[in-house]
Amino acid sequence: MANGGKEGLTPEAARSLVDSVDVFIFDCDGVIWKGDKLIEGVSEALHTLRSLGKRFVFVTNNSRKSRKQYAKKFSKLGMEIDEGEIFTSSFAAAMYLKLNNFPTDKKVYVVGEEGIKEELKLVGYESIGGPEDGRKSIQLESSFFFDHDRSVGAVVVGLDQHFNYYKLQYATLCIRENPGCLFIATNCDSSGNLTSLQEWPGAGCMVSAVSCSTQKEPVVVGKPSTFLMKFLLERFKIDVSRMCMVGDRLDTDILFGQNAGCKTLLVLSGVTTLPALLDPSNSIYPDVYANNLSHFVQLSSL
Amino acid sequence: MANGGKEGLTPEAARSLVDSVDVFIFDCDGVIWKGDKLIEGVSEALHTLRSLGKRFVFVTNNSRKSRKQYAKKFSKLGMEIDEGEIFTSSFAAAMYLKLNNFPTDKKVYVVGEEGIKEELKLVGYESIGGPEDGRKSIQLESSFFFDHDRSVGAVVVGLDQHFNYYKLQYATLCIRENPGCLFIATNCDSSGNLTSLQEWPGAGCMVSAVSCSTQKEPVVVGKPSTFLMKFLLERFKIDVSRMCMVGDRLDTDILFGQNAGCKTLLVLSGVTTLPALLDPSNSIYPDVYANNLSHFVQLSSL
Numbered sequence: 001m002a003n004g005g006k007e008g009l010t011p012e013a014a015r016s017l018v019d020s021v022d023v024f025i026f027d028c029d030g031v032i033w034k035g036d037k038l039i040e041g042v043s044e045a046l047h048t049l050r051s052l053g054k055r056f057v058f059v060t061n062n063s064r065k066s067r068k069q070y071a072k073k074f075s076k077l078g079m080e081i082d083e084g085e086i087f088t089s090s091f092a093a094a095m096y097l098k099l100n101n102f103p104t105d106k107k108v109y110v111v112g113e114e115g116i117k118e119e120l121k122l123v124g125y126e127s128i129g130g131p132e133d134g135r136k137s138i139q140l141e142s143s144f145f146f147d148h149d150r151s152v153g154a155v156v157v158g159l160d161q162h163f164n165y166y167k168l169q170y171a172t173l174c175i176r177e178n179p180g181c182l183f184i185a186t187n188c189d190s191s192g193n194l195t196s197l198q199e200w201p202g203a204g205c206m207v208s209a210v211s212c213s214t215q216k217e218p219v220v221v222g223k224p225s226t227f228l229m230k231f232l233l234e235r236f237k238i239d240v241s242r243m244c245m246v247g248d249r250l251d252t253d254i255l256f257g258q259n260a261g262c263k264t265l266l267v268l269s270g271v272t273t274l275p276a277l278l279d280p281s282n283s284i285y286p287d288v289y290a291n292n293l294s295h296f297v298q299l300s301s302l
Numbered sequence: 303m304a305n306g307g308k309e310g311l312t313p314e315a316a317r318s319l320v321d322s323v324d325v326f327i328f329d330c331d332g333v334i335w336k337g338d339k340l341i342e343g344v345s346e347a348l349h350t351l352r353s354l355g356k357r358f359v360f361v362t363n364n365s366r367k368s369r370k371q372y373a374k375k376f377s378k379l380g381m382e383i384d385e386g387e388i389f390t391s392s393f394a395a396a397m398y399l400k401l402n403n404f405p406t407d408k409k410v411y412v413v414g415e416e417g418i419k420e421e422l423k424l425v426g427y428e429s430i431g432g433p434e435d436g437r438k439s440i441q442l443e444s445s446f447f448f449d450h451d452r453s454v455g456a457v458v459v460g461l462d463q464h465f466n467y468y469k470l471q472y473a474t475l476c477i478r479e480n481p482g483c484l485f486i487a488t489n490c491d492s493s494g495n496l497t498s499l500q501e502w503p504g505a506g507c508m509v510s511a512v513s514c515s516t517q518k519e520p521v522v523v524g525k526p527s528t529f530l531m532k533f534l535l536e537r538f539k540i541d542v543s544r545m546c547m548v549g550d551r552l553d554t555d556i557l558f559g560q561n562a563g564c565k566t567l568l569v570l571s572g573v574t575t576l577p578a579l580l581d582p583s584n585s586i587y588p589d590v591y592a593n594n595l596s597h598f599v600q601l602s603s604l
Contacts, residue, residue: 142498161442163465163466165463196445202515213492213493
């Protein structure tokens with residue numbers, strides 16, 4: 001690590017990183033906000049970086065919202081961020097299908113929330129499942145037969161606060177019985193700061209459950225998979241060596257940046273604690289780490 | 303395999319197995335019944351084996367019912383089986399806590415159904431969660447704080463047709479935040495014939511989800527863990543070399559029998575198909591396999 005293991009970050013290391021980077025890729029939960037609360041000093045920090053001519057991309061594994069809904073959230077929190085600067089794992093799932101020429105006469109079954117359904121709709125795919133199946137339940141009785149739609153050609157699994165046994169079996173039947181049915185995970189985060197006060201189970205939990213019942217591994221389109229990064233690089237024509245991934249999770253954000261060849265900055269304002277970072281069992285190290293984004297930007301300006 | 307790879311079972315191999323065994327340990331789902339339907343010829347096959355002086359133990363990983371409820375199910379299907387001959391993974395979970403001196407002033411949080419709660423109650427433990435939390439839901443809002451009972455000292459996870467995000471977070475908080483809280487899985491079956499017409503996601507799905515959010519591995523008390531077998535051996539004073547495990551699953555039943563040193567009989571009336579058994583990727587082979595229990599017993603009588 002550039003700021004030297006147990007030592008704190010130096011102004012020189014912070015300045016050197018800022019100078020060497022044109023584009024910052026920000027994770028949102030734990031970096032920009034926690035749940036619906038902005039993390040202290042973020043707005044000013046982003047303003048300072050913008051004034052230095054830096055470009056931003058906001059990348060979130062949280063699939064609950066679409067890019068449009070995230071732009072609204074930024075606005076509500078007092079920051080005007082363009083929809084085109086935002087990349088969600090829900091959008092990544094839709095893009096994956098589109099780039100792989102998924103036929104529009106096939107349906108997509110969604111274990112997840114509105115964000116996934118909205119992004120799928122924007123690229124012309126019909127989806128079923130999602131929030132409305134959260135109200136459905138199953139009574140396991142002897143002669144009960146659970147039928148499913150044979151025209152489902154892909155199952156997308158993301159974070160789902162209305163996850164239930166009904167959706168688990170529906171997704172399982174599609175993947176197991178519909179020939180060639182794709183199994184796509186928006187991401188595999190084990191947990192996340194979905195509210196400001198505590199961590200919550202992440203999409204990885206729903207993905208694990210479907211993986212277990214189908215005995216299959218999904219295609220992962222969010223961080224740390226390189227699918228999203230390749231898409232970003234092509235879309236933005238960004239030189240990867242002049243990019244820095246800023247995140248709060250080692251196994252998604254920092255790994256995502258490293259897989260792509262970016263510089264990496266870990267902020268300790270989210271899931272990862274300093275002891276966890278320095279624990280001998282951890283093998284993922286960022287180039288630089290700081291308490292939070294504001295702290296990093298302030299140090300770089302000294 | 304005693305009946306020689308792709309060859310069918312011979313009367314000699316079947317007879318030799320019956321002669322060398324005093325006690326048959328039967329899995330239930332896929333061996334005795336599928337959902338609420340008896341598998342053809344099972345009643346007669348058991349009658350024949352009883353008349354030869356064989357003793358029976360019925361072991362099921364299905365934690366949805368208690369031993370008492372299973373005795374009723376046998377009776378409803380026309381077979382009188384003593385409660386003492388039945389071992390469920392719900393009972394195994396209760397026994398695990400008791401044998402490990404789990405204090406009775408601590409509570410147990412249950413992700414699962416009535417069977418687990420009933421067995422826990424029988425050994426004097428207070429449980430919360432289970433079916434009643436299946437009706438609860440969460441609205442992830444900014445300032446929402448999800449509280450949990452700090453006196454929960456163990457979480458038991460089993461098959462749960464009312465699994466939801468509420469229970470997942472409750473179990474996670476207990477395991478993560480209550481010091482020393484145990485994480486017990488009744489079993490890790492990926493699927494099972496819970497109804498007669500199709501397979502359904504098994505307890506392994508709920509266990510995977512909790513494992514993901516807590517980043518911890520559970521203690522497994524059902525098959526193929528040896529906990530239940532050790533308990534059986536002590537209780538019944540059975541010579542393990544004169545026992546045969548009969549099951550429909552390679553990775554739970556057959557492995558369970560082999561881990562203990564029993565003989566093993568795979569029946570193809572449940573989850574495992576002949577191609578799956580003979581697939582080069584499979585590394586678990588029974589001593590003998592047959593289409594179903596009736597077929598095996600008939601052959602042994604020729």
